[in-house]
Amino acid sequence: MAEMQGTNLAIEVKGLVKEYPSKVLAVNGIDLNIKSNTIYALLGPNGAGKTTTINILTTLKEPTAGSIKVLGFDVIQQANKVRRNIGVTFQEMILDDELTGRQVLDYHGRLYKLGARERQKKVIELLKLAELEEAADRVVKTYSGGMKRRLELVRGLMTEPEILFLDEPTTGLDPQNRSSIWKYIRNLKEKSNLTLLLTTHYMEEAEELADYVGIIDYGKIVIEGTPRELIDKMGADTIQIAGNGNSDLFIQELKGHSFIQNIVNTNGLIQIGTDSGNKRLVEVVSIASKSGFTIEDISIAKPSLGDVFLKYTGRRLRDK
Amino acid sequence: MGAALTLWRKHMIKLISKKEESIGVLFQPILWVVLFGTGMKSVMSTGMVGNGDFYMTFMVPGIIALAAMSGAIDGGLTLLFERVQGIIKEYLVAPIPRISILAGNAMSTINKSLFQSLVILVIGVLMGAKFVGLDPLGWLGGLFLITGYSLGFAGIGLAVASRTDSPGGYHMLIFMLTLPLLFLSNALYPLEYLPTWMQVGAKINPVSYVVDGLRQTIFDSNALLTGGELLPLWLCFLVVIIFAILSMTLAYYSFKKSIK
Numbered sequence: 001m002a003e004m005q006g007t008n009l010a011i012e013v014k015g016l017v018k019e020y021p022s023k024v025l026a027v028n029g030i031d032l033n034i035k036s037n038t039i040y041a042l043l044g045p046n047g048a049g050k051t052t053t054i055n056i057l058t059t060l061k062e063p064t065a066g067s068i069k070v071l072g073f074d075v076i077q078q079a080n081k082v083r084r085n086i087g088v089t090f091q092e093m094i095l096d097d098e099l100t101g102r103q104v105l106d107y108h109g110r111l112y113k114l115g116a117r118e119r120q121k122k123v124i125e126l127l128k129l130a131e132l133e134e135a136a137d138r139v140v141k142t143y144s145g146g147m148k149r150r151l152e153l154v155r156g157l158m159t160e161p162e163i164l165f166l167d168e169p170t171t172g173l174d175p176q177n178r179s180s181i182w183k184y185i186r187n188l189k190e191k192s193n194l195t196l197l198l199t200t201h202y203m204e205e206a207e208e209l210a211d212y213v214g215i216i217d218y219g220k221i222v223i224e225g226t227p228r229e230l231i232d233k234m235g236a237d238t239i240q241i242a243g244n245g246n247s248d249l250f251i252q253e254l255k256g257h258s259f260i261q262n263i264v265n266t267n268g269l270i271q272i273g274t275d276s277g278n279k280r281l282v283e284v285v286s287i288a289s290k291s292g293f294t295i296e297d298i299s300i301a302k303p304s305l306g307d308v309f310l311k312y313t314g315r316r317l318r319d320k
Numbered sequence: 321m322g323a324a325l326t327l328w329r330k331h332m333i334k335l336i337s338k339k340e341e342s343i344g345v346l347f348q349p350i351l352w353v354v355l356f357g358t359g360m361k362s363v364m365s366t367g368m369v370g371n372g373d374f375y376m377t378f379m380v381p382g383i384i385a386l387a388a389m390s391g392a393i394d395g396g397l398t399l400l401f402e403r404v405q406g407i408i409k410e411y412l413v414a415p416i417p418r419i420s421i422l423a424g425n426a427m428s429t430i431n432k433s434l435f436q437s438l439v440i441l442v443i444g445v446l447m448g449a450k451f452v453g454l455d456p457l458g459w460l461g462g463l464f465l466i467t468g469y470s471l472g473f474a475g476i477g478l479a480v481a482s483r484t485d486s487p488g489g490y491h492m493l494i495f496m497l498t499l500p501l502l503f504l505s506n507a508l509y510p511l512e513y514l515p516t517w518m519q520v521g522a523k524i525n526p527v528s529y530v531v532d533g534l535r536q537t538i539f540d541s542n543a544l545l546t547g548g549e550l551l552p553l554w555l556c557f558l559v560v561i562i563f564a565i566l567s568m569t570l571a572y573y574s575f576k577k578s579i580k
Binding site: 058059060062081083084088090092095098099107108110111112139 | 322326329330333334337338405406407409410411412413414415416580
């Protein structure tokens with residue numbers, strides 16, 4: 001992490017706290033350092049504080065405490081400078097239904113005082129990028145969900161921002177649209193010097209896109225790193241076993257072996273972290289039979305970011 | 321100012337592109353003058369005063385006040401929908417002054433009011449209302465009064481729209497606020513025919529001042545139905561200016577609070 005302390009930080013957050021007037025503590029002391037030209041995914045369950053964090057970074061809400069700098073500008077003192085240099089796509093679709101796609105982009109450019117020629121040029125370029133050229137002069141009402149989302153994403157680019165904030169960019173989209181938007185986001189980063197901060201609760205999304213992942217829960221970052229680092233911390237493979245018998249003894253026996261890295265027993269599902277699932281499967285099975293544990297179901301899983309996520313945020317479903 | 325102009329432009333484009341709404345903007349005032357005007361005119365001409373043209377002259381400023389009021393309500397509703405749908409966030413993350421969001425909205429409201437007033441004036445002439453003629457100062461004064469007055473009601477609409485999230489609640493509140501303002505005024509009937517308590521009410525109501533102001537600037541006050549005293553013209557201007565400033569200030573603080 002040493003290189004992250006350099007001067008090329010796009011976002012620098014120290015001790016961010018946000019308490020709403022209703023006394024809800026939405027963000028409870030977050031530190032974030034996001035390097036320029038990277039994709040950072042803020043991952044968390046509903047209500048973890050992702051959107052509040054984005055709202056503060058994009059100057060929509062004021063923090064209760066903390067020092068928050070976006071592109072070196074303070075989000076409170078220099079809000080307009082921050083605003084001028086960021087693009088935002090919100091969680092919910094925010095589009096004027098009665099305008100055409102072209103008008104949506106054009107009016108966005110006007111709000112940022114872009115000249116007529118520049119607007120025209122950008123609009124053509126972005127409609128092409130979003131593959132909306134044919135629908136450009138239809139009112140947005142007639143667009144599909146995916147088309148609307150693509151339009152929103154390119155709208156954020158009208159003003160050539162240095163940072164693009166995407167709050168759950170693919171929520172509510174079908175798999176086809178989701179993967180096309182992923183492709184599109186990756187392209188964006190490669191072509192321009194963009195920094196992207198996205199929030200999501202889709203693990204695949206973070207795994208596909210992010211250079212860095214921060215898992216946020218109860219208003220705090222619980223772990224942070226590259227997806228690879230986080231997954232490696234989980235151990236190489238997981239053998240999952242469900243069955244009957246003396247599971248305590250079985251686990252006790254397993255723990256004596258050096259190739260076992262960790263064991264989690266959640267409601268009868270035993271997850272065994274090991275160096276190689278394929279190689280150790282037979283040994284694990286024989287340990288089970290020796291300790292009188294009957295296996296009903298066994299599988300080998302390569303750990304994913306989802307496992308990391310569950311490890312740090314728990315299995316329990318939460319209400320928002 | 322640039323941002324306010326952009327938002328004004330956008331609202332206007334949306335209005336024109338929605339056929340039902342633009343037809344409504346055009347026909348609502350026509351219906352008021354034609355239906356309400358004709359009805360009242362015949363009632364008036366059967367009994368008390370002359371041929372009823374007096375009443376048209378008397379009533380057309382009132383209809384202008386009414387139309388401007390309902391236009392302002394629609395303006396508030398535009399802000400309400402922008403808030404509920406989240407479109408306001410696009411404005412809030414843009415490097416524009418917060419007040420330009422209100423200013424753009426108020427400009428579209430005034431724009432609609434002036435257009436509707438023009439329609440009402442034309443229909444009014446056709447139906448017998450008498451005007452001052454071509455006194456440029458009078459017309460300019462009238463224009464100023466309509467602008468100030470619709471700014472005043474735009475402010476009320478925007479203030480309420482900043483505080484509620486439900487269109488139903490908005491309509492209820494606005495209805496409670498604006499209906500008494502219209503009927504407790506001299507817009508539709510001369511003050512001297514009203515009971516004292518209503519006269520008092522009408523005199524503390526800004527609507528009465530814009531209406532009497534219009535009667536003296538645009539219309540031929542000699543041809544009015546009423547022989548009674550009109551409110552002094554300087555006071556009409558003063559009240560309308562204060563009304564506009566107060567309600568826009570209220571709208572500004574109410575809006576600021578809503579985006580905190």
